[in-house]
Amino acid sequence: MVQKQKADILKFKEMKRQGKKITMVTAYDFAMMSQVDKSDIDMILVGDSGAMTMMGYETTVQIDLETMLVFCKAVANAGKHTFMVADMPFMTYEIGPEKAMINAARIIREGRMDALKLEGGERIAGTVAALVRSGIPVMGHIGLTPQSAAQLGGFKVQGKSIESAKQIVKDALALERAGAFAITLEAIPSPVAKIITETVQVPTIGIGAGNNCDGQVLVIHDLLGLFDRFTPKFVKRYANLGQDMQNALNTYAREVRDGVFPDKEHSFNMSQDLVEQLQAELQKEGIL
Template identity: 55%
Template sequence: MNKRVTVNKLVEMKQNGDKITMLTAYDYITSGLLDELGIDIILVGDSLGMVVLGYETTLPVTMEEMLHHTRAVARAAKRSMVVGDMPFMSYQISPEEALYNAGRFLKEADAQAIKLEGGEEICPMVSKMVEVGIPVMGHLGVTPQSVHQMGGYGVQGREEEAAKKMISDAKALEKTGAFSIVLEKIPSALAKKITKTIGIPTIGIGAGPHCDGQVLVTQDLLGMFEKFVPKFVKQYAKLSDDIRSAISSYIKEVKSGEFPGEEHSF
């Protein structure tokens, strides 16, 4: 059996120029497939609120919902690192509450790390977690939990001051002990500069080709989420069409009596 991907392994991959692959999963079956195929990191993202639970944003997602789905993913993942995404208001109130909730991902859901959004302002929370041995992945750029403050999901870091702050935030997260940082929807040149500036891996989503790794929402990659398709998404399949075709055939065959046939009967 392949060894579990660890924090040290990811840093080694950055140093060796070996690109890191990350995808989302919210259930046992998808997690098992990603793990079997060699995905390095499986993120149980709070994006499950929109992709699985039908919320308009990620803001309503609760700790209990995140733990429920993380448990399912962790049961199937034997090699991939499982990262649990901390939902809105699970870490912003105080370092102590952030530590407690982060610990639940490892203790109750068998995740190997957690992810949280923000820069220097969340470093006290990150510090508490790292002190007790909880691996932390940061997240800069478009941070969906701050959608109302940002005024939408537009590209971040275009202006010089915003870019400087993002570089400063990345350095602060690294200094505080984060092992990796997701860079979402920022200019490619800025992502390249951050990636070269810090010693921990960067994982890009809409951040160009120069990050140490890439992440997508699996349902976007497979063409299953149809409300909108972000510019940074490449659809490697159109499973929604295949699902429609299969279910339509099932309905037709049940109605006509063609299914079940002799080969499906006892």
């Protein structure tokens, strides 16, 4: 298999210009990232969704910076050929650009990420601009922003009214002016995503935003069938690894109970002469 070449932000902009779709999934640990890194996926997100998929919380706001750094470090150890973006957790950047800069530096330096993602549009454009000026690539995130879902009335589609759709378009333009290299569009009507994608010069990455975006992102646990607490409408399941894992675990448990596993193929042996010699010496020393 030909080893893929790691993309960068200039490559993503060129892909938009050429009409080539960008592929992105989440990853949170070394094992999962090892598989993604060998795949055709262009970009991964160490998402704050790990609060739900990896830690069992109800929302994304429970995850803190230290935990995100653990996930980032694990992913970076396997991410040799895939562009890596990390979410900045809730309240690590909202306080202001100075605090955001300190926290962002840790994710880039300690977490070894290639870029960061921040939720919000016009309200955080100044912070995005400050991070970009410091040399940190930033991806924006507008529409349904899970960290502020309570303010938005829950995990609901955004931009369904004229006024809210106009605001999302304004948010996209503000992020582009601030220097964001790409913008995630989550849970907005496809026509609104199309307008944004055709208006901004940077790539748009959709999740529940239709097929007109420049790329798509899904939570890897959703697309592989590893998370079944709920399934958003925009998720397509490409495998059912959760069921496969249950089948494998049940087979393992049955074979252990039946004495089938481990068999000779999965055990280590020694010659009968050595066994007899060992027993004789243990008996001589009074151990047996």
